[in-house]
Amino acid sequence: MSGRSKRESRGSTRGKRESELRGSSGRVKRERDRERDPEAASSRGSPVRVKREVEPASAREASSSLIPFVRVKREREVDEDSEPERQVRAKNGRVDSEDRRSRHCPYLDTINRSVLDFDFEKLCSISLSHINAYACLVCGKYFQGRGLKSHAYIHSVQFSHHVFLNLHTLKFYCLPDNYEIIDSSLEDITYVLKPTFTKQQIANLDKQAKLSRAYDGTTYLPGIVGLNNIKANDYANAVLQALSNVPPLRNYFLEEDNYKNIKRPPGDIMFLLVQRFGELMRKLWNPRNFKAHVSPHEMLQAVVLCSKKTFQITKQGDGVDFLSWFLNALHSALGGTKKKKKTIVTDVFQGSMRIFTKKLPHPDLPAEEKEQLLHNDEYQETMVESTFMYLTLDLPTAPLYKDEKEQLIIPQVPLFNILAKFNGVTEKEYKTYKENFLKRFQLTKLPPYLIFCIKRFTKNNFFVEKNPTIVNFPITGQANGMNYKTSR
Numbered sequence: 395m396s397g398r399s400k401r402e403s404r405g406s407t408r409g410k411r412e413s414e415l416r417g418s419s420g421r422v423k424r425e426r427d428r429e430r431d432p433e434a435a436s437s438r439g440s441p442v443r444v445k446r447e448v449e450p451a452s453a454r455e456a457s458s459s460l461i462p463f464v465r466v467k468r469e470r471e472v473d474e475d476s477e478p479e480r481q482v483r484a485k486n487g488r489v490d491s492e493d494r495r496s497r498h499c500p501y502l503d504t505i506n507r508s509v510l511d512f513d514f515e516k517l518c519s520i521s522l523s524h525i526n527a528y529a530c531l532v533c534g535k536y537f538q539g540r541g542l543k544s545h546a547y548i549h550s551v552q553f554s555h556h557v558f559l560n561l562h563t564l565k566f567y568c569l570p571d572n573y574e575i576i577d578s579s580l581e582d583i584t585y586v587l588k589p590t591f592t593k594q595q596i597a598n599l600d601k602q603a604k605l606s607r608a609y610d611g612t613t614y615l616p617g618i619v620g621l622n623n624i625k626a627n628d629y630a631n632a633v634l635q636a637l638s639n640v641p642p643l644r645n646y647f648l649e650e651d652n653y654k655n656i657k658r659p660p661g662d663i664m665f666l667l668v669q670r671f672g673e674l675m676r677k678l679w680n681p682r683n684f685k686a687h688v689s690p691h692e693m694l695q696a697v698v699l700c701s702k703k704t705f706q707i708t709k710q711g712d713g714v715d716f717l718s719w720f721l722n723a724l725h726s727a728l729g730g731t732k733k734k735k736k737t738i739v740t741d742v743f744q745g746s747m748r749i750f751t752k753k754l755p756h757p758d759l760p761a762e763e764k765e766q767l768l769h770n771d772e773y774q775e776t777m778v779e780s781t782f783m784y785l786t787l788d789l790p791t792a793p794l795y796k797d798e799k800e801q802l803i804i805p806q807v808p809l810f811n812i813l814a815k816f817n818g819v820t821e822k823e824y825k826t827y828k829e830n831f832l833k834r835f836q837l838t839k840l841p842p843y844l845i846f847c848i849k850r851f852t853k854n855n856f857f858v859e860k861n862p863t864i865v866n867f868p869i870t871g872q873a874n875g876m877n878y879k880t881s882r
Contacts, residue, residue: 402711496576499568501556507609509534511621512587513677513689520545527556528567531583536561540569540630547572564588584683584744589680590647599679600641606681614686616679619645622689628711630697633720634671638678640843645673646738648679663700664727670696671724674715702882714784714847721783737785741834746839747816749778752825754830779838784845787812788822789863806864 480745511534516527518538528546533556537546544761546558550569556573559591564584568577605613617639621631638644646652650672658665677683694707697716702721704715707713709714721739730737736744755764769774789812793803814820818836850861 416727417513419702429475429597466825491818495571495573499557499575499577501568502575502577502579504533504555505557507579507583507684510586510684511689512559512561514691515695516692518545526873527561529561530555531557531559531566540567540572559583559587561587583696586680586684589676591676591679593649596645596648599644603821604681607681608686609611609684610686612686614683616681619678619683620687622687624691624694625708626710627690627694627707629711630694630716633713633861634674634693634719640742642742642842643738644675644679647675652738653728658727658729664723666696667700667720668722668727679724712867714786717845718783743783743841744781744841745844746779746781746842748782748818748838749820749847750836751776751832752779752832754807757830784815784847786847786849788815788849789861789865792861792863804862804864806866809846809865809867 398461488735489552490716499773510529510531512529514536515524517524517534518527521538523538527536528538528540530549531545535549537549538544540546540558547570550556550558556568557573558569561569562717564587566577567573568575571873582639589754592754599617599791604614606616607613623631630852653668653672656665656668670693672690674690677688697705697720701719705716725737725749726738728737729735753773755767755773759767790805790807793805815822816835817833817836821834823830823832848864848865852861853857
């Protein structure tokens with residue numbers, strides 16, 4: 395080999411060694427940079443092999459024990475994504491794909507508002523459970539849960555109904571994708587489910603008589619809407635509609651803050667009566683209803699439960715008995731007592747009177763013995779102060795015979811004639827099984843709203859008879875030099 399070729403081979407060998415050294419030094423430098431700043435190295439995207447350090451056995455065991463906890467915690471954080479975290483991500487410009495779907499759900503046009511009815515009890519139509527109930531906004535049925543094997547999830551997959559509303563949190567969800575829907579066009583649905591009134595709206599209810607138009611096109615006047623007769627609950631519907639048009643009572647229950655913080659004993663179910671009556675009142679006065687009638691289903695379910703089936707939906711009841719029980723139960727559930735603590739019920743309807751009672755001797759006794767008994771203390775007149783929620787008025791006995799034209803006579807009587815029972819002078823005899831009493835009543839305090847109960851039905855040994863006497867009642871104006879108003 396010549397000297398020139400030897401020099402060229404040495405030079406090429408030296409160049410290879412220098413290039414290998416430069417490459418190895420650059421690789422070592424990149425590995426050092428990767429160890430110092432791993433994020434910067436990963437951002438450059440170069441495939442770098444990091445030297446693994448041998449961990450002690452205790453450290454490996456500790457890290458392996460932490461892995462399940464970290465995984466569960468991450469899953470919870472994903473499932474329970476709170477609103478503040480979403481707002482922070484949106485503010486930093488990091489909105490995930492779930493948020494984008496929430497704002498642009500493609501199934502909103504499948505909602506059928508004409509079938510939505512939130513008047514019925516909020517329970518699943520399959521499991522009959524109140525827990526975690528959802529309403530399908532396509533068919534209007536209620537289902538439980540939105541998990542992988544829940545009734546709502548199976549319904550959405552089977553029937554391709556995708557939009558659901560949580561009946562408690564008032565949040566909308568798309569199933570089976572299971573993301574929350576955020577859209578302002580759905581506010582009318584949440585308002586029908588849970589109407590709310592401001593103080594200004596409540597104050598203007600009686601000042602404007604504006605007709606509202608329901609979703610089905612019918613017009614109605616808020617507060618003057620029909621209550622569905624489920625089976626035999628018309629006696630309760632009449633009482634509930636009358637109470638819903640008493641302004642102080644209505645205004646109190648339209649604002650939920652007035653009674654939602656009242657404390658009741660543990661296990662007490664009577665407060666359910668207050669909550670359901672408030673919900674019914676807000677639905678009756680809702681100016682944005684989907685239909686021009688309301689079903690009192692939830693209210694009557696609470697009545698059946700709280701009255702221990704004394705008043706039922708499937709059995710006809712007495713309206714006066716229901717009114718008496720309902721007002722006293724409402725007063726008690728609001729924290730009122732018989733004497734000291736008052737509520738909105740007693741402030742509106744409770745009055746007071748004096749009751750004078752005198753015991754009468756037996757009618758079969760001789761006249762002399764009757765006179766002797768009348769001097770005894772037992773037969774002296776006694777007076778008792780009493781309160782009342784309504785006044786019972788007695789009608790004169792209906793005639794038994796027909797008139798000259800062979801037609802039934804329908805008598806008429808002015809209201810003031812039957813109100814004479816409470817003037818403190820008129821006496822009336824009351825008979826019991828053993829004793830007879832003579833009573834007279836004197837009103838001492840009138841409530842702001844006075845309820846009259848006109849007794850038309852009398853029961854004998856054979857049947858119940860109705861008295862058809864017409865009571866003439868002056869609505870407004872003057873009569874006998876006195877002013878009478880509908881509120882009195």
